[in-house]
Amino acid sequence: MLVSTKSEQTQTSSTVAEPISGAPSASSEHVVNQSVAANARQNSNPVSADTPIKMTAGNVDLFYGPKQALKKVNAAFPEKTITALIGPSGCGKSTFLRCLNRMNDLIEGCKITGDVQLDGENIYARGVDVVQLRQRVGMVFQKPNPFPMSIWDNIAYGPRLRGIRQKNALNEIVEDSLQNAALWNEVKDDLKKSALGLSGGQQQRLCIARALATKPEVVLMDEPCSALDPISTLKIEELMRELRSQYTIVIVTHNMQQAARCSDQTAFFLLGELVEMDSSSKMFTDPSDKRTEDYITGRFG
Ligand SMILES: Nc1ncnc2c1ncn2[C@@H]1O[C@H](COP(=O)(O)OP(=O)(O)OP(=O)(O)O)[C@@H](O)[C@H]1O
Numbered sequence: 001m002l003v004s005t006k007s008e009q010t011q012t013s014s015t016v017a018e019p020i021s022g023a024p025s026a027s028s029e030h031v032v033n034q035s036v037a038a039n040a041r042q043n044s045n046p047v048s049a050d051t052p053i054k055m056t057a058g059n060v061d062l063f064y065g066p067k068q069a070l071k072k073v074n075a076a077f078p079e080k081t082i083t084a085l086i087g088p089s090g091c092g093k094s095t096f097l098r099c100l101n102r103m104n105d106l107i108e109g110c111k112i113t114g115d116v117q118l119d120g121e122n123i124y125a126r127g128v129d130v131v132q133l134r135q136r137v138g139m140v141f142q143k144p145n146p147f148p149m150s151i152w153d154n155i156a157y158g159p160r161l162r163g164i165r166q167k168n169a170l171n172e173i174v175e176d177s178l179q180n181a182a183l184w185n186e187v188k189d190d191l192k193k194s195a196l197g198l199s200g201g202q203q204q205r206l207c208i209a210r211a212l213a214t215k216p217e218v219v220l221m222d223e224p225c226s227a228l229d230p231i232s233t234l235k236i237e238e239l240m241r242e243l244r245s246q247y248t249i250v251i252v253t254h255n256m257q258q259a260a261r262c263s264d265q266t267a268f269f270l271l272g273e274l275v276e277m278d279s280s281s282k283m284f285t286d287p288s289d290k291r292t293e294d295y296i297t298g299r300f301g
């Protein structure tokens, strides 16, 4: 049994899969939720073997003080695809997501080994500009966190930090980003109003627009819909599917339907290990590992 990182063809030499000893063999008696499976069949695009790989994680171990939260995680993220990270609470999904743009650097006592590559370069190498890295690999958090300023200022914040001063250029970025985040029509007459006055779903789309304004290549989303009603959730999902043509997206979700509806590939985490990673249609219809099957069929977690 291998920790499969999508498929052998998409692995790079730095992401060679590690065997897990004692892993149970696949069972033929899957009781997979039929609607989840149907969504996965319908929506996930099996990633073609020649899609370039945007990011990889190779043998990533992570410790919070003495506690190991990630164990030899190997994964590959092909360009312009959506990867869903699933698994029970506390299994390390957010921790792993944060490794991809060095957000864990901000946590005291956190130690990481292994390597994470963006376009073939180790993001943990000495001399890497972390601010620039986080512009290339943007993040949207579980709880919308607009800055206490106007809608316009929220979006212009990152570009201004990057030195863009011209009002016209900033106006253009603000409009483009809000258009891309499917929020423009709702807020175009209120750009000077406080972002805190928006609804939760609008605030989350604002945060996505803010992440897009710095022109990232990869967008990380940690349960971006968990605080939203079903309509706002559907809007964000629709948005993700549109963004896929331009960005590589990694999303943490507890919602199996969402993972099946939106993602091209899915990674299942358990107790800090990446148990299995494959196309979402395979993961939700015929997972290779018994533990994945137990999780997606609701037997635990
Ligand atoms: N800042 C931290 N300091 C110490 N331990 C942490 C920290 N953040 C997470 N952990 C621990 O690391 C493990 C993985 O946590 P993580 O938040 O990555 O899980 P998760 O899969 O995202 O869970 P959830 O689905 O509940 O969000 C947990 O045991 C958690 O207690």
Ligand SMILES: [Mg+2]
Pocket (backbone or CB within 6 Å): 093, 094, 095, 222, 252
């Ligand atoms: Mg989490």
